[in-house]
Amino acid sequence: MKALQTDRLGPLEGLALRELPRPEPAPGELRIRVEASAISHADLLLAQGRYQLQPPVPYIPGSEFAGTVEAIGENTEGDWQLGERVCGSATAGGAWAETVCVPASAVQRIGATAPFTEAAALAVPYSTMWHALVDRGALRPGETVFVLGAAGSVGLAAVQLARAFGARVIAGGSTPEKRALALAAGADAAIDTSAADWRGALKAIAPPGGVDLVVDPVGGAFTEPAFRSLGWGGRHLVLGSRPAASRRCRPTCRCSRALRWWAWTSASSRSVRRSRRRPTCAA
Secondary structure (H helix, E strand, C coil): CEEEEECCCCCHHHCEEEECCCCCCCCCEEEEEEEEECCCHHHHHHHHCCCCCCCCCCECCCCEEEEEEEEECCCCCCCCCCCCEEEEECCCCCCCECEEEEEHHHEEECCCCCCHHHHCCCHHHHHHHHHHHHHHCCCCCCCEEEECCCCCHHHHHHHHHHHHCCCEEEEEECCHHHHHHHHHCCCCEEEECCCCCHHHHHHHHCCCCCEEEEEECCCHHHHHHHHCCEEEEEEEEEECCCHHHHHHCCCCCCCEEEEEEEEEECCCCEEEEEEEEEECCCC
């Protein structure tokens, strides 16, 4: 099979297209003929050796894929059939290749007309946001959600899932095209986060007490203004590896409100709760 592989984590120029032996599925695994692979920020960081996890080399990047079942390992649970159309995630990488072997539990069937190119980017962003919104954010119908980076894969998943759960969604985007994409995905409103006073624009269309939940896959200078826009009992969800953002978020003011801060990464599948009395204010 052909695969993009690197012998050393570092610049992406080190990736080379190579001819490698076709892997055999272990017990409980499926071998997937890859028709499309997504390219995520985490994939690029892993290949560059800049992620919190350091994969062994030689390494084939790629954590998201769509394709067809090509082989079935022994004792694999489920009524899998050769040729079935699927999408899934490869937590150890390997999807930037013509075939990849993954546990059957990491694979989901897709419809006969679902484009492989869209299904390849389905598993990780949407499972990440489901966990964030439902398990950590405890999102309830009627609440207001503000989504930073709403035109990215995780951001779009947040917009669509939050709307499906009955929430009102305000999207943040830095260009007209990004805001239009978020609105087309179901956002109720969108603000220009490239503007100097984007928090003022958010305040103008948010409920009087502030938003209920912030989805923050961006971090950096955006985190504190978004955090300060939360209302009583608000929840701030930081997604990805954003330690600098959490260190910089030290809002203070005279009015104290009970808030919750959650940090979560899809790679570790662990969440870290920081419950504390954090102030926000409408001023």
